Amino acid sequence: MTAIATLSRRGLLGSAGTLGFAILAGGALKVFREDAVAQDGRPLRLNAWVSITPGDEVVIRFGSTEMGQGVSTSLPMILAEELDADWSRVRVEQVDQGPGEVYGNPVTGGMLYTAGSSSIEGYFAIMRRAGAGARRILIHTAAQAWGVPAAEVTSEPGVILHALSGRRLRHGEVAALPRIVTDVPAITDADLKPRAAWRLIGTDPGRRDIPGKTRGETVYSIDLRLPGMAYAAELLAPVEGESSASVADSEARALPGVIEILRLPHAVAVIAERWETAIAARDLLAVEWTGTSPFRTADSEADLAASQAAAADAARPGVTWASRGDAPAALSAAGARRVTADYATEHTYHAQMEPLAAVASVDADGKGAEVWLGTQSQTVSIAAAAQALETTPDRIRFHAMQMGGGFGRRTVFARDILHDALLLSRHVRRPVKLIWTREDDVKNGWFRPATAHRLEAVLDAEGAVTALRHRVASPSIFAFALPQRWERANGRDLLVMEGAESAEYGIPNLLAEHVIMERRARVSAWRGIGWGPNCFAREGFIDELAEAAGSDPLAFRRRLLANNPRGLAVLDAVVQISNYGQPPPGRAHGLSFAGYKGTLGAGVAELSLDRESGQIRVHRFWAAVDPGIAIHPRNLEAQTEGGIIFGLSGLLKERISIAAGEVEQSNFYDYEPLRLNEIPEIAVRIVESGAAPSGAGEIGVPMTGAAVANGVFALTGKRLRRMPFTPDRVKALLDA
Numbered sequence: 069m070t071a072i073a074t075l076s077r078r079g080l081l082g083s084a085g086t087l088g089f090a091i092l093a094g095g096a097l098k099v100f101r102e103d104a105v106a107q108d109g110r111p112l113r114l115n116a117w118v119s120i121t122p123g124d125e126v127v128i129r130f131g132s133t134e135m136g137q138g139v140s141t142s143l144p145m146i147l148a149e150e151l152d153a154d155w156s157r158v159r160v161e162q163v164d165q166g167p168g169e170v171y172g173n174p175v176t177g178g179m180l181y182t183a184g185s186s187s188i189e190g191y192f193a194i195m196r197r198a199g200a201g202a203r204r205i206l207i208h209t210a211a212q213a214w215g216v217p218a219a220e221v222t223s224e225p226g227v228i229l230h231a232l233s234g235r236r237l238r239h240g241e242v243a244a245l246p247r248i249v250t251d252v253p254a255i256t257d258a259d260l261k262p263r264a265a266w267r268l269i270g271t272d273p274g275r276r277d278i279p280g281k282t283r284g285e286t287v288y289s290i291d292l293r294l295p296g297m298a299y300a301a302e303l304l305a306p307v308e309g310e311s312s313a314s315v316a317d318s319e320a321r322a323l324p325g326v327i328e329i330l331r332l333p334h335a336v337a338v339i340a341e342r343w344e345t346a347i348a349a350r351d352l353l354a355v356e357w358t359g360t361s362p363f364r365t366a367d368s369e370a371d372l373a374a375s376q377a378a379a380a381d382a383a384r385p386g387v388t389w390a391s392r393g394d395a396p397a398a399l400s401a402a403g404a405r406r407v408t409a410d411y412a413t414e415h416t417y418h419a420q421m422e423p424l425a426a427v428a429s430v431d432a433d434g435k436g437a438e439v440w441l442g443t444q445s446q447t448v449s450i451a452a453a454a455q456a457l458e459t460t461p462d463r464i465r466f467h468a469m470q471m472g473g474g475f476g477r478r479t480v481f482a483r484d485i486l487h488d489a490l491l492l493s494r495h496v497r498r499p500v501k502l503i504w505t506r507e508d509d510v511k512n513g514w515f516r517p518a519t520a521h522r523l524e525a526v527l528d529a530e531g532a533v534t535a536l537r538h539r540v541a542s543p544s545i546f547a548f549a550l551p552q553r554w555e556r557a558n559g560r561d562l563l564v565m566e567g568a569e570s571a572e573y574g575i576p577n578l579l580a581e582h583v584i585m586e587r588r589a590r591v592s593a594w595r596g597i598g599w600g601p602n603c604f605a606r607e608g609f610i611d612e613l614a615e616a617a618g619s620d621p622l623a624f625r626r627r628l629l630a631n632n633p634r635g636l637a638v639l640d641a642v643v644q645i646s647n648y649g650q651p652p653p654g655r656a657h658g659l660s661f662a663g664y665k666g667t668l669g670a671g672v673a674e675l676s677l678d679r680e681s682g683q684i685r686v687h688r689f690w691a692a693v694d695p696g697i698a699i700h701p702r703n704l705e706a707q708t709e710g711g712i713i714f715g716l717s718g719l720l721k722e723r724i725s726i727a728a729g730e731v732e733q734s735n736f737y738d739y740e741p742l743r744l745n746e747i748p749e750i751a752v753r754i755v756e757s758g759a760a761p762s763g764a765g766e767i768g769v770p771m772t773g774a775a776v777a778n779g780v781f782a783l784t785g786k787r788l789r790r791m792p793f794t795p796d797r798v799k800a801l802l803d804a
């Protein structure tokens with residue numbers, strides 16, 4: 069038991085500040101002091117995550133950031149389940165900032181950081197214990213008020229009750245009692261509800277973020293307005309590493325409403341009274357750039373060719389990502405039946421609907437600020453703000469806004485625009501909103517790196533895979549985006565290499581290695597991280613191995629998954645719902661198996677091909693997904709659907725090309741995502757195994773690439789091994 073004194077409301081109010089109770093990752097209660105929040109008529113803060121008003125409103129906080137993936141519903145559902153809250157009385161709040169040991173996600177190193185489908189995985193146990201702990205406080209408090217043993221008191225949604233006497237108190241009535249009992253036993257796993265008792269988890273309440281979005285009420289960073297706020301636009305250097313050598317700005321300064329024009333290391337910024345004025349003035353700037361950046365020689369086509377050569381060069385060493393058995397020996401054994409293939413992917417842009425925007429209001433002394441930002445990491449953003457102002461994090465008052473999409477674009481990569489907004493606000497001594505246009509966001513995007521894959525395998529006399537080597541040539545994302553983490557990573561970059569370990573398959577000898585290339589573009593995590601490119605290459609190669617072994621793709625995968633019951637379950641499920649192998653006339657089916665960390669999935673694409681134009685049309689896509697436990701099933705389906713669309717878009721259309729160091733695309737007319745009329749019918753089946761819950765926001769991406777490629781082979785007998793599958797590329801393959 070954690071000893072915490074029984075406190076009266078008067079005692080709480082009489083202290084210098086009130087006591088709150090945090091649920092730590094281990095489940096213990098920790099007392100911490102903060103400004104008064106519990107007093108007559110105000111919410112009672114039961115712990116760091118939940119408070120209850122006398123009016124019966126339950127306010128549940130959540131540590132991840134909402135970017136459309138639904139965590140503002142799924143995470144509070146977990147706490148509300150254990151609290152036995154009345155969901156209709158629940159209001160949710162996003163955590164803007166706070167101590168990492170209280171609010172941080174253990175999966176992301178204790179930071180407030182939302183990425184890698186880690187929200188459910190990281191916060192599931194924390195939110196359950198927080199809800200159970202709060203429920204225990206309510207039960208003990210009601211038991212004391214009634215003068216009965218706490219063991220006789222139970223709960224129903226929104227109510228604490230004593231069945232023997234028939235007495236009942238709503239949660240708000242308990243919160244209004246004069247004496248709150250906090251000296252309660254610590255929560256253990258045995259105290260949590262068994263699955264059979266769940267009322268809320270596994271159901272489908274409406275998402276809390278949707279009504280505001282559909283009514284246009286949600287305020288994003290790009291929407292925010294403050295009294296006295298100025299607007300800023302930037303003319304950014306066309307090539308990374310360059311700065312302005314000279315600036316002619318007399319015409320821009322002459323525009324009414326222009327406040328200031330500043331030269332920054334990588335940009336020229338215009339600050340004006342109105343956004344329209346800032347943009348108009350920016351367009352009047354005449355800037356000569358230094359032209360000396362080493363990235364001036366970057367060329368995406370030549371750079372990918374260099375990566376392909378490096379992946380194929382067995383003499384070029386790579387960093388071992390995963391190893392079991394002795395793959396090199398098995399591959400080089402005399403008489404081995406070897407199969408080899410090369411795959412590749414190109415740069416992609418995140419294409420989130422809301423371009424980057426940040427609002428900053430720097431204090432008069434220049435050493436503190438209030439900040440509004442759509443970010444996937446409160447922790448990283450606060451640290452970046454403190455660094456920009458050469459101050460301490462406690463001087464940053466942070467507001468984490470909802471985001472118009474993230475997909476990795478707003479993890480550590482929102483720090484650049486935040487840094488500039490702070491400097492501009494400090495200079496003009498008023499709040500400043502800095503917006504990047506779509507063209508700014510595309511031209512200065514941080515892209516999924518282009519990757520080259522050399523795959524080699526050995527088949528035995530029965531057609532079983534006895535060895536596999538998967539070499540991935542790509543620059544490191546960690547080295548560029550997270551240099552401090554890279555220093556501790558020993559050359560292992562999970563953002564590039566995850567998925568290459570092929571842990572789901574029973575292959576006795578395996579070697580996955582990363583051939584680290586020189587970085588030639590800004591690179592970052594993209595939805596699905598390494599799993600997307602790596603599963604595309606592996607699953608396309610698996611079909612090639614099946615052909616070489618004289619087996620059909622389904623039977624071949626079933627053999628590889630013989631000792632993986634979860635994998636077999638999703639594979640069998642997708643085969644069943646798609647009627648795999650029996651497409652309508654003129655169409656074909658392609659199959660792919662995929663993982664994403666703790667989540668397993670399998671997909672089937674039904675497609676046709678216009679041989680004259682080379683245009684692939686995916687008509688239907690089926691997916692089966694095992695997330696362990698589905699907290700909010702309909703939202704899990706929606707996230708899988710979104711991942712499939714995202715994956716198909718990157719597979720069929722999206723491509724960033726770079727020439728002479730400059731990105732050639734600028735907006736959605738030349739960087740085209742999948743259009744509404746091109747989206748297939750999608751069906752998702754959830755196959756729960758009861759394993760520890762994991763995320764599903766990205767599992768749809770890695771199953772798409774090979775499913776389509778394998779379907780094209782079924783139609784044409786030709787292998788597509790380079791993503792994206794643009795019509796000109798498909799036509800060239802067919803004509804070859």
